[in-house]
Amino acid sequence: MTRWQALRPVLLTAVLLVLAAPVAQAQPLSLPTFDFVRPAETPQEGLQTMQLLLLLTVLTLAPSIVILCTSFTRIVIVFGFVRTALGLQQSPPNQVLIGLALFLTAAVMMPTFSEVNSVAVQPYLAGEIDQVEAIERGTVPLKEFMLRQTREADLRLMLEVSGQPAPEGPEDVGFLTVVPAFVISELKTAFTMGFLIYLPFIIIDLIVASLMMSLGMMMVPPTLISLPFKVLLFVLVDGWHLVVESLVRSFTG
Numbered sequence: 001m002t003r004w005q006a007l008r009p010v011l012l013t014a015v016l017l018v019l020a021a022p023v024a025q026a027q028p029l030s031l032p033t034f035d036f037v038r039p040a041e042t043p044q045e046g047l048q049t050m051q052l053l054l055l056l057t058v059l060t061l062a063p064s065i066v067i068l069c070t071s072f073t074r075i076v077i078v079f080g081f082v083r084t085a086l087g088l089q090q091s092p093p094n095q096v097l098i099g100l101a102l103f104l105t106a107a108v109m110m111p112t113f114s115e116v117n118s119v120a121v122q123p124y125l126a127g128e129i130d131q132v133e134a135i136e137r138g139t140v141p142l143k144e145f146m147l148r149q150t151r152e153a154d155l156r157l158m159l160e161v162s163g164q165p166a167p168e169g170p171e172d173v174g175f176l177t178v179v180p181a182f183v184i185s186e187l188k189t190a191f192t193m194g195f196l197i198y199l200p201f202i203i204i205d206l207i208v209a210s211l212m213m214s215l216g217m218m219m220v221p222p223t224l225i226s227l228p229f230k231v232l233l234f235v236l237v238d239g240w241h242l243v244v245e246s247l248v249r250s251f252t253g
Contacts, residue, residue, distance in 0.1 A: 066105070068179055068182075068183055069142055069179060069182070070109050071104070071108045071149075071247075072101055073186045073187070074186045074189055074190045074250070075101040075105060076097065076098060077186075077187070077190035078190050078193050078194055078197070079097045079101060079243075080194075081190075081191075081195075081197055081198065082239070085198045085201040085202075086201065086227075086231060086234060087201075087230060104244065108248060108251050109145070112141050112144075115141040116138045116141050116142065119137045119140070119141070120135070120138035123137075143175055143178050146179070146182040147182075149185060149251065150181045150182045150185045151181075151185045154181040154185045154188075155173070155177070155178070155181040157184075158178075159173075164177060193250070197243070201233075204230050204233065205223070205226050205230075207226075208225050208226040208229065209226075212225065
């Protein structure tokens, strides 16, 4: 193959590009236009936009509301104490514990959610009240639930921190004051229940460790021997049923 035959495809490609350049310049690139973003033409369209923004805001804050304003915190912390007391690292897995905690939270909070739906959500959907009044009505049942589980010392602390005067009644306490006081009380209650759950398993660990030391088995980890006994004890007493029953009764009692 001669040198000219080897360069001929390259030269033909260059000539085609030169000939096509004017055609490409004569047809400018057209960009797609987006006409779905436009100003509202009627007050109803503006109201719908504000409702959509409010809905997105509520959905963004929904995880925080579920964690901090419901029974979820106490339940999931106690479940974590149970797993740690048994000496199990990943059994049950986190997904199972969190899923069970969510369903138990829904069961415990069902009366409160039903009241919120009847006094706030349904009147708002029927057009009887506006958004501001719906939020004010909806927070009342939730605040009453939190105040029933909040200690006076924690509530007094948050009132002092926020600089608010002593309220005359529960309706005078601000929602932003109730939430941190409720969370502190829930942490104390959950840690108290977790400590009581720990006690029998600590006794088993101490007994097993003492027996192994008396037998001269110094190289074997005590947890390796005590773990089956702790699991067996937990299964024999139907531990999960007792834990769940105690958690549910702690909110209703």
